[in-house]
Amino acid sequence: MPYAEALRLQRQLTEERRADRIGDVLLLVEHPHVLTLGVRGDGGRSHILAPAETLTALDVAVHETGRGGDITYHGPGQIVGYPIIDLKPDRCDVHRYVRDLEEVLIRVAADHGIQAGRLPGLTGVWVGGEKLAAIGVRIARWITSHGFALNVTTDLEFFKLIVPCGIGDHGVTSLAELLGRPLDLRIVEDQVVDHFSEVFA
Secondary structure (H helix, E strand, C coil): HHHHHHHHHHHHHHHHHHHHCCEEEEEECCCCEEEEECCCCCCCHEEECHHHHHHCCCCCEEECCCCCCEHHHHHHCCEEEEEEEEECCCCHHHHHHHHHHHHHHHHHHHHHHHHEEEEEEEEEEECCCCCEEEEEEEEEEEEEEEEEEEEEECHHHHHHHHHHHCCCCCCECCCCHHHHCCCCCHHHHHHHHHHHHHHHH
C-alpha cells in the first residue's frame, strides 16, 4: 500500500475510533520504497544522504508523517504496523505504550531464536548494536496511530540513503540477515498479530 494511502486510512480510522464507531485495529502493511519524516526539527531531512536524483532513479518517495521520531525507510520485505487503539482508561502512559510495542517485536524475534532487546536511551528493537525494528508513534487524546517497522526480508542497502532515525553510530539488520535465509512474510505477520494480542490483552 502506498504510504499516502495508508496515512489517509489511518486518519480515517483514528477519527472512527475516537467516535467509538469501531474497536481497536492493527493495520499491517508493506510499502513501496519511501523515506518518512518525523515532526522534530526538520523531520530528518538533513539525514537524507542521497541526492534527489538518486532517490528518483531508485523510485524512492519522501513523505512527511506527523509521527514522532526522525527519518526512516519503509519498503518491500518490511512489516509496518499501525495500531489504532484507545489507551484509555488504563494504559495512558506513552512510555509504557512504546515499551509494549518493543516487547511485541522482541517476542517475534524470539520465535526465530533471535535474542533481541532494547538499548538504553534509544527507541526500537536491537540485536547487538543493530536496529531490527524502528518505532515512531503519534498519540492524540490517547488514540494511537503510526507505529513500528520490522525488517524481515528488507533490502538493507536502502538504509544507506539516510542516517536511520538520525542515529549514525549503529547499523540496521533484518530477520533474514540474522538467520541467513529468507522468511515467509505472512508467517511473521501472524506472529506479530499473536504477540500484539498477548501484550495488549
